[in-house]
Amino acid sequence: MSPHADPLHHKRVWWKEATFYQIYPASFKDSNGDGWGDIPGILQKIDYIASIGVDVVWLSPMFDSPQIDMGYDVSDYEAVYAPYGCVEDVEKLIEACHKNHMKLILDLVINHTSDQHAWFKESRGSKDNPKRDWYFWRPARYDKQGNRMPPTNYRSYFAGGTWTWDEHTQEYYLHLYDTTQPDLNWENEDCRQAIYNSAMRFWLDKGIDGFRIDTVNKYSKVLPLIDAPVTDPTNDIQPAAQMWCNGPRIHEFIKEINRDVLSKYRTYDGQPVVTVGELSLCSDAESVIPYVSALEKELDMVFQFDITHLGQGPPGCNDKYDFAEWKLPEMKRIVEKWQCFIEGTDAWTTVFNENHDNGRSISRYANDAPEWREKSAKMLAIWLIGQTGSLFLYQGQEIGMINIPKEWGMEEYKDVESQNYWAEAVRLAEDGTDPTRKERIGYGLQLMARDHSRLPFQWDGSINGGFSTGKPWMRAHDNYKSINAASQEKDADSVLSFYKRMLRLRKEHKDIFVYGTFELLDPDNLNTFVFRKRYQEKTALVVLNFTTTPQLMSGTEEMKLLVSSQSKKIPGTLQPFEGRIYINYEV
Ligand code: GLC
Numbered sequence: 001m002s003p004h005a006d007p008l009h010h011k012r013v014w015w016k017e018a019t020f021y022q023i024y025p026a027s028f029k030d031s032n033g034d035g036w037g038d039i040p041g042i043l044q045k046i047d048y049i050a051s052i053g054v055d056v057v058w059l060s061p062m063f064d065s066p067q068i069d070m071g072y073d074v075s076d077y078e079a080v081y082a083p084y085g086c087v088e089d090v091e092k093l094i095e096a097c098h099k100n101h102m103k104l105i106l107d108l109v110i111n112h113t114s115d116q117h118a119w120f121k122e123s124r125g126s127k128d129n130p131k132r133d134w135y136f137w138r139p140a141r142y143d144k145q146g147n148r149m150p151p152t153n154y155r156s157y158f159a160g161g162t163w164t165w166d167e168h169t170q171e172y173y174l175h176l177y178d179t180t181q182p183d184l185n186w187e188n189e190d191c192r193q194a195i196y197n198s199a200m201r202f203w204l205d206k207g208i209d210g211f212r213i214d215t216v217n218k219y220s221k222v223l224p225l226i227d228a229p230v231t232d233p234t235n236d237i238q239p240a241a242q243m244w245c246n247g248p249r250i251h252e253f254i255k256e257i258n259r260d261v262l263s264k265y266r267t268y269d270g271q272p273v274v275t276v277g278e279l280s281l282c283s284d285a286e287s288v289i290p291y292v293s294a295l296e297k298e299l300d301m302v303f304q305f306d307i308t309h310l311g312q313g314p315p316g317c318n319d320k321y322d323f324a325e326w327k328l329p330e331m332k333r334i335v336e337k338w339q340c341f342i343e344g345t346d347a348w349t350t351v352f353n354e355n356h357d358n359g360r361s362i363s364r365y366a367n368d369a370p371e372w373r374e375k376s377a378k379m380l381a382i383w384l385i386g387q388t389g390s391l392f393l394y395q396g397q398e399i400g401m402i403n404i405p406k407e408w409g410m411e412e413y414k415d416v417e418s419q420n421y422w423a424e425a426v427r428l429a430e431d432g433t434d435p436t437r438k439e440r441i442g443y444g445l446q447l448m449a450r451d452h453s454r455l456p457f458q459w460d461g462s463i464n465g466g467f468s469t470g471k472p473w474m475r476a477h478d479n480y481k482s483i484n485a486a487s488q489e490k491d492a493d494s495v496l497s498f499y500k501r502m503l504r505l506r507k508e509h510k511d512i513f514v515y516g517t518f519e520l521l522d523p524d525n526l527n528t529f530v531f532r533k534r535y536q537e538k539t540a541l542v543v544l545n546f547t548t549t550p551q552l553m554s555g556t557e558e559m560k561l562l563v564s565s566q567s568k569k570i571p572g573t574l575q576p577f578e579g580r581i582y583i584n585y586e587v
């Protein structure tokens with residue numbers, strides 16, 4: 001028997017049944033008209049958040065930061081970015097969440113800091129600075145002509161290389177992301193202890209209930225740092241994720257985080273604190289299990305990203321935004337894989353299809369044209385609530401927000417990744433290396449850029465969708481008059497009202513939806529997505545139409561209709577973008 005087998009069949013724990021709601025602070029609610037969302041703004045909306053029926057708020061980074069990567073470049077873990085507020089505001093938010101029976105988790109960004117962090121400033125001060133070894137510094141290489149070359153050939157996540165030359169100390173430093181995001185050296189014990197104290201204990205002591213852990217499998221690099229194999233001969237930098245994803249000491253580091261820090265804390269209501277890790281490039285279930293098996297005492301759960309990678313090239317390579325058509329069976333296989341991998345084990349999984357790094361789910365997986373948008377949103381809601389695991393929603397998903405309009409120019413895309421990929425595409429098209437690249441990458445960005453989810457939240461029909469009375473840091477979507485929370489709150493038939501109902505339904509039927517086993521039916525059908533859930537003698541059938549045409553369905557005759565996403569129901573036929581759930585038991 002595998003050491004991860006679970007005789008208890010998924011022991012019940014609070015965070016397995018919880019619905020999480022991600023808030024992107026820059027874009028949620030601006031309380032003072034400076035164009036940036038802020039923590040007082042979140043506090044104003046706490047009743048709204050609680051009314052959705054979520055259990056945990058995940059707040060994306062609100063730490064002090066130069067905002068090159070929107071707060072994922074932290075310059076001080078113990079301070080709040082001034083436009084967002086101050087530490088006291090976060091303390092108020094912790095209290096307000098708890099008063100409303102919600103927990104609060106923060107983002108833990110500890111693979112790298114900003115180059116403006118005091119640790120890095122010291123480290124770059126001199127070669128013999130005590131913090132020199134807290135980051136990765138390496139001497140240059142030289143080619144035959146004596147030209148200076150970076151220490152290795154790695155390609156970074158944001159286009160460009162992973163090494164930046166430091167004039168002052170005449171060495172390069174490593175950064176997997178932007179040049180302003182130097183990687184911390186986890187091999188250094190003092191560095192790890194400083195991370196635990198400053199980024200973790202500081203906030204746990206203030207009463208937060210856990211963390212979403214950024215880039216959780218990248219802390220252990222393959223040492224010594226040597227060139228990655230050349231897989232893209234047209235380029236002098238190479239995809240190199242195998243040099244830092246799931247490295248040799250990664251499980252040891254995560255176990256240490258858990259044992260020395262997290263296990264010493266409880267949530268406000270006395271439960272173990274929760275962790276969810278961002279796990280990139282880990283596509284076989286066997287290597288995901290050790291991160292999330294209860295026995296291993298590492299993480300409670302992770303985000304595995306096959307679903308958001310649909311249509312993309314692999315991350316860290318230059319065709320991430322070179323969109324490739326995909327068909328429904330591919331998506332079904334992905335869902336099946338990450339639903340089923342925990343079965344018979346003590347591991348756990350997550351359910352999500354949006355976050356701050358992806359296009360909106362309606363635009364990516366269904367249809368965002370005005371006639372299909374709402375129907376798509378409700379069908380996708382059924383898709384999510386029917387799945388096993390902890391459920392994560394992203395702000396605006398509950399009102400059916402969609403991607404940036406196609407007419408907007410690239411100047412409206414503010415993200416460093418989008419801008420770098422776009423600049424690369426323009427360069428490679430114009431120098432003749434890849435003449436059609438601009439059109440292709442432009443299209444990919446219109447569908448999948450991280451910017452789409454970062455547009456201001458649409459509160460009402462007033463200027464900027466009620467997000468801000470000033471000039472928002474990102475332009476508000478043109479459609480805020482027709483898509484906004486205020487009008488949907490009043491409408492029993494709205495996407496928002498539907499989400500609220502669905503989240504309640506998921507809880508009422510948690511045996512089958514949260515804890516049930518998953519079986520994919522009719523896998524090759526190009527139009528419908530049908531799956532069966534089971535829990536002991538209970539069965540549920542989830543049937544979803546992912547097309548704009550009616551689809552026949554069968555096998556539901558003996559079952560009871562629990563819910564449909566549309567009011568007009570035709571027996572034996574799913575309307576375009578209709579979702580239904582049938583059950584075989586009495587409620
Ligand atoms: C994670 C974040 C992303 C950020 C990156 C670097 O992937 O989700 O937004 O750019 O880490 O910290």
Ligand code: CA
Nearest residue numbers: 030032036038
């Ligand atoms: Ca503000």
